[in-house]
Amino acid sequence: MxxxxxxxxxxxxxxxxxxxxxxxxxxxxxxxxxxxxxxxxxxxxxxxxxxxxxxxxxxxxxxxxxxxxxxxxxxxxxxxxxxxxxxxxxxxxxxxxxxxxxxxxxxxxxxxxxxxxxxxxxxxxxxxxxxxxxxxxxxxxAATAHHPDTPPSAPPDGLTTRETEVLTQLAAGHSNTEIARQLFVSETTIKTRINHIYAKIGAADRAQAVRYAYQHHLTQP
Missing domain, CATH: 3.40.50.2300 (Response regulator)
Structure with missing residues (x-):
């Protein structure tokens, strides 16, 4: 029902x-x-x-x-x-x-x-x-993994380290609640950071943010 x-x-x-x-x-x-x-x-x-x-x-x-x-x-x-x-x-x-x-x-x-x-x-x-x-x-x-000889680079588009962590978790399919729990912050904080991420990378929604994460190799095995 x-x-x-x-x-x-x-x-x-x-x-x-x-x-x-x-x-x-x-x-x-x-x-x-x-x-x-x-x-x-x-x-x-x-x-x-x-x-x-x-x-x-x-x-x-x-x-x-x-x-x-x-x-x-x-x-x-x-x-x-x-x-x-x-x-x-x-x-x-x-x-x-x-x-x-x-x-x-x-x-x-x-x-x-x-x-x-x-x-x-x-x-x-x-x-x-x-x-x-x-x-x-x-x-x-596997398709977007770093090559072994690729040196690590700074987060793109002015993302902070914590914003990169949030984007990585988002790309892994985690909900806002799950991300907040893993990073030991409030869900409101995660929502705010996601909005900042969207603004920095030019994403209109979660799908575009996920694609951005894969394209910029911000995912983790």
Whole structure:
């Protein structure tokens, strides 16, 4: 049951395989706090559904005919920033992952994920927090790790050491509460520092901050 504090999340499912698409719709419609408002077989139709329904989240496949998932993600992120995108795909190669995140995806899961994991990813993304499959997170860390002969450098864009710590924790998928607990400060302090980080790196939201962290090698294994 939904309440004013926990409203129903409106979701669009985009996948070119009818069996997968219909299966996801059926599974998600069984959840009390999620309502599927549209299902698309390609990126172009997904864009139309976003324009019509303004969903909270799009569950996006990558390989689709016509407008693929990467381009659809980019257009939704640019023109409908309130709608968050969670990629759900069979592809877990470095190029697909990085292209999806750069396009604006806030989450990335493989189709091995179970219903509970997918549902939690939708809820997390709707709250504006990044969510990555553990396998995907490991691949990102490997893809962006420092080379052994690369000397350490000062934090970029004027970030302080503590702000860099917060950004690293944020990129690892931790919530504000978890970051505050790990750094022994209040959650209000973390929110303030995150706002300062956004201003310094030119990020509009958590997804852009996560991408910045990966691009600048601020993640930790």
């Amino acid at each position: 939904t309440t004013p504090d926990h409203p129903t999340l409106r979701v669009v499912v985009a996948d070119d395989q009818a069996a997968v698409r219909e299966g996801l719709v059926t599974l998600l419609d069984l959840l009390p706090d999620i309502a599927v408002v549209g299902a698309a077989a390609d990126g172009d139709h997904a864009l139309t559904l976003v324009e019509q329904h303004a969903p909270d989240v799009v569950l996006m496949d990558l390989r689709m005919p016509g407008v693929d998932g990467i381009e659809a993600t980019r257009r939704i992120h640019d023109h409908h920033p309130a709608t968050k995108i969670v990629v759900l795909t069979t592809y877990s190669d470095d190029t697909s992952i990085l292209d999806a995140l750069r396009a604006g995806a806030l989450g990335y899961l493989t189709k091995d994920a179970g219903r509970d994991h997918i549902a939690q990813a939708i809820r997390t993304a709707a709250a504006g927090q990044a969510v990555l499959d553990p396998t995907i997170h490991a691949r990102l860390l």
